Amino acid sequence: MDLNRLLMVAISVIFINNFILSKFLGLCPFIGVSKKTEPAFYMGLAVTFVMTASSIITWAVYSFLLRPFHIEYLRTLSFILVIASSVQLIEMFIQKFNPALYKVFGIYLALITTNCAVFGVAVLNSEMFLKVADNLTRSLVFCVVQGFCAGVGFTMVLLLMSGIRERLELCNVPRSMKGMPIAFIVASLMSMAFMGFMGFRF
Amino acid sequence: MKRLLREFLKGITIENPTFRLALGLCPTLAISTSIVNGFGMGLAATFVIVGSNMIVSSIRGVIPSKIRIPSFIVIIATFVTIVELVMKAYFPSLSKALGIFVPLIAVNCIVLGRAEAFASKHGVVRSIFDGLGMGVGFTFALVLISTIREAFGNGTLLGLIIVKGFEPALLFILAPGALLVIGILMGFINHVTER
Amino acid sequence: MFRVSPAPHIKSNLSSRKIMYLVMLALLPAGIAGVYIYGLCSLKVIFISMASCVLWELLFLKFRHKDPRIVLDGSALLTGLLLAYNLPPEVPFWIPVVGAWASIILGKQLFGGLGHNIFNPALVGRVFLQISWPVYMTTWKNPRWALDSVSTATPLAKEGARSFSYIDLFLGNHGGCIGEVCILALLIGVLFLIFTNVISFHTPLSFFGTVMVLAWIFGGKGIFQGDPIFHLLAGGLILGAFFMATDYVTSPLTRRGKIIFGIGCGLLTILIRLKGGYPEGVSYAILFMNAMVPMIDRYTKTRKYGLVKKGR
Numbered sequence: 015m016d017l018n019r020l021l022m023v024a025i026s027v028i029f030i031n032n033f034i035l036s037k038f039l040g041l042c043p044f045i046g047v048s049k050k051t052e053p054a055f056y057m058g059l060a061v062t063f064v065m066t067a068s069s070i071i072t073w074a075v076y077s078f079l080l081r082p083f084h085i086e087y088l089r090t091l092s093f094i095l096v097i098a099s100s101v102q103l104i105e106m107f108i109q110k111f112n113p114a115l116y117k118v119f120g121i122y123l124a125l126i127t128t129n130c131a132v133f134g135v136a137v138l139n140s141e142m143f144l145k146v147a148d149n150l151t152r153s154l155v156f157c158v159v160q161g162f163c164a165g166v167g168f169t170m171v172l173l174l175m176s177g178i179r180e181r182l183e184l185c186n187v188p189r190s191m192k193g194m195p196i197a198f199i200v201a202s203l204m205s206m207a208f209m210g211f212m213g214f215r216f
Numbered sequence: 217m218k219r220l221l222r223e224f225l226k227g228i229t230i231e232n233p234t235f236r237l238a239l240g241l242c243p244t245l246a247i248s249t250s251i252v253n254g255f256g257m258g259l260a261a262t263f264v265i266v267g268s269n270m271i272v273s274s275i276r277g278v279i280p281s282k283i284r285i286p287s288f289i290v291i292i293a294t295f296v297t298i299v300e301l302v303m304k305a306y307f308p309s310l311s312k313a314l315g316i317f318v319p320l321i322a323v324n325c326i327v328l329g330r331a332e333a334f335a336s337k338h339g340v341v342r343s344i345f346d347g348l349g350m351g352v353g354f355t356f357a358l359v360l361i362s363t364i365r366e367a368f369g370n371g372t373l374l375g376l377i378i379v380k381g382f383e384p385a386l387l388f389i390l391a392p393g394a395l396l397v398i399g400i401l402m403g404f405i406n407h408v409t410e411r
Numbered sequence: 412m413f414r415v416s417p418a419p420h421i422k423s424n425l426s427s428r429k430i431m432y433l434v435m436l437a438l439l440p441a442g443i444a445g446v447y448i449y450g451l452c453s454l455k456v457i458f459i460s461m462a463s464c465v466l467w468e469l470l471f472l473k474f475r476h477k478d479p480r481i482v483l484d485g486s487a488l489l490t491g492l493l494l495a496y497n498l499p500p501e502v503p504f505w506i507p508v509v510g511a512w513a514s515i516i517l518g519k520q521l522f523g524g525l526g527h528n529i530f531n532p533a534l535v536g537r538v539f540l541q542i543s544w545p546v547y548m549t550t551w552k553n554p555r556w557a558l559d560s561v562s563t564a565t566p567l568a569k570e571g572a573r574s575f576s577y578i579d580l581f582l583g584n585h586g587g588c589i590g591e592v593c594i595l596a597l598l599i600g601v602l603f604l605i606f607t608n609v610i611s612f613h614t615p616l617s618f619f620g621t622v623m624v625l626a627w628i629f630g631g632k633g634i635f636q637g638d639p640i641f642h643l644l645a646g647g648l649i650l651g652a653f654f655m656a657t658d659y660v661t662s663p664l665t666r667r668g669k670i671i672f673g674i675g676c677g678l679l680t681i682l683i684r685l686k687g688g689y690p691e692g693v694s695y696a697i698l699f700m701n702a703m704v705p706m707i708d709r710y711t712k713t714r715k716y717g718l719v720k721k722g723r
Contacts, residue, residue, distance in 0.1 A: 210695025213688020
């Protein structure tokens with residue numbers, strides 16, 4: 015296993031090609047759930063969990079169903095169905111066996127069943143690692159690492175944003191910029207700071 | 217007729233998906249680097265919205281309400297797959313430029329939102345007009361944002377140089393520029409409408 | 412109702428306006444050195460930058476129907492000065508104008524003006540310019556007395572950099588930004604700030620410490636073979652650490668927070684310098700850590716006295 019490439023994938027998806035700040039995936043939860051730190055944290059957790067899980071599931075679908083039968087064009091349809099239904103399944107499972115966890119966590123799971131960041135990581139995985147026939151375990155590891163780290167990057171930016179927005183509540187922001195507009199300006203400035211990570215080499 | 221016109225116009229103005237409802241922002245920001253990309257994306261999304269609205273409204277009496285969301289998703293994903301394949305065959309360069317955002321139309325909140333909020337409750341013709349209006353409104357927003365970004369970030373409009381000697385600010389076609397433009401545009405629209 | 416919390420009470424009882432002018436005074440030697448080293452073109456950049464910062468601020472205050480006298484608080488002038496110090500000496504005249512727009516409007520006024528901004532305005536301007544016009548922002552000028560007038564790379568450049576003696580680096584005998592080259596002049600200003608007790612030293616010291624230790628460990632061919640002194644003297648580290656990472660508004664409130672802030676800045680700076688695509692990382696590092704400040708404050712707040720109830 016080439017660890018170097020794995021590390022590169024991880025760093026790239028957390029910092030350089032951060033899902034929110036550079037790929038613009040998952041902007042709805044980013045703007046919607048970043049007003050307070052606590053919900054932002056749970057949202058990040060849920061996204062990370064679902065991204066990792068759906069990376070595994072879509073890896074299985076692609077390598078055991080789509081590629082062997084040459085029906086890759088059904089990728090969009092099958093991924094979306096599989097992700098949505100498995101998230102629902104996980105949600106029901108948690109609701110049944112751990113109601114306390116479900117109480118703080120469940121609503122976020124429901125919110126992201128058709129989230130573009132989750133779907134995006136699956137599509138990205140298939141473009142990057144699954145299209146070319148490869149060793150199965152190898153592609154699984156790459157998919158899982160990319161899925162997990164995409165979630166970590168998402169959580170990090172969401173948390174930073176929520177901290178800033180809590181502070182912005184006390185700020186004298188012009189009336190027409192309050193709420194979403196200033197959130198986008200903050201995101202833009204954060205994205206500028208993240209540009210510093212461009213061109214990393216290890 | 218008047219009612220149909222109203223369904224059509226509301227998507228462009230008071231219920232504009234991008235500026236008023238803040239839906240479907242992900243593709244809006246990601247691919248609005250040039251006018252051609254923005255327009256192509258807008259057309260593709262319009263096709264999907266109109267198509268899914270049409271099918272959803274015509275079978276709205278048949279689907280049991282418990283499984284309506286999954287069946288909407290299947291309908292939408294089917295149209296997205298059609299767009300994907302057609303684009304890949306006839307507009308390969310556009311397909312390459314839009315990248316993963318073509319399959320991502322399937323999870324665009326505008327599409328599912330219209331299917332659930334409008335098409336599942338209204339007749340076929342009205343749903344088609346609603347879809348058209350939303351699609352055109354989305355395309356309009358995309359073209360507006362991509363015009364600004366292309367002009368400042370590349371110094372061109374539709375690939376033609378506007379002012380000789382203008383040195384484009386690279387930032388505008390990169391990620392921070394997209395967030396900056398949408399933030400300022402939203403603030404500007406708030407400022408104008410709050411009067 | 413008044414609630415006393417350990418929040419923004421600055422340790423000294425200087426007014427913010429007085430602080431602004433004291434910091435500007437402290438920056439004066441570095442500016443003189445910059446003009447002496449690169450010639451009058453640097454003076455032009457400094458002047459345009461400060462003037463356009465003030466003009467943008469006046470325009471925005473008029474737009475928001477606010478008292479134009481707010482501009483006299485000196486923060487716009489200081490932002491303009493710091494922005495100019497972060498620019499190469501030979502940039503076209505419109506570069507500082509656009510940079511001033513980004514600094515004042517994006518970095519400060521859209522957040523509600525002085526005291527409300529999240530990011531350091533001068534750095535917002537600099538990074539905006541760096542991303543937008545990378546060529547202008549990395550075209551350096553040699554000192555006036557250099558024999559070859561061809562512009563060269565800064566000491567930190569990834570390729571094509573020649574080696575400089577510590578004395579050259581210390582006095583600023585090489586290409587670089589206007590205000591960052593002459594370490595001697597900057598240190599005179601820092602001494603002045605120590606004397607007037609304006610800035611706290613937790614951030615700069617932890618910043619330097621982190622950079623030097625990491626440069627020593629990872630900066631060379633093998634492990635523990637790097638050159639910490641070089642990384643301290645080259646680039647904008649001194650200027651950034653003393654004059655921009657210590658900004659009251661955009662750095663943490665507590666001592667512990669300031670140290671964490673400095674360590675974070677150092678870590679990111681050395682990461683970008685050694686592994687990143689850009690030669691210099693100080694401005695990106697500080698900007699990134701600015702975004703972390705609310706989080707740092709949240710977890711380093713002293714909770715001993717007057718536990719303030721949640722919510723306002």
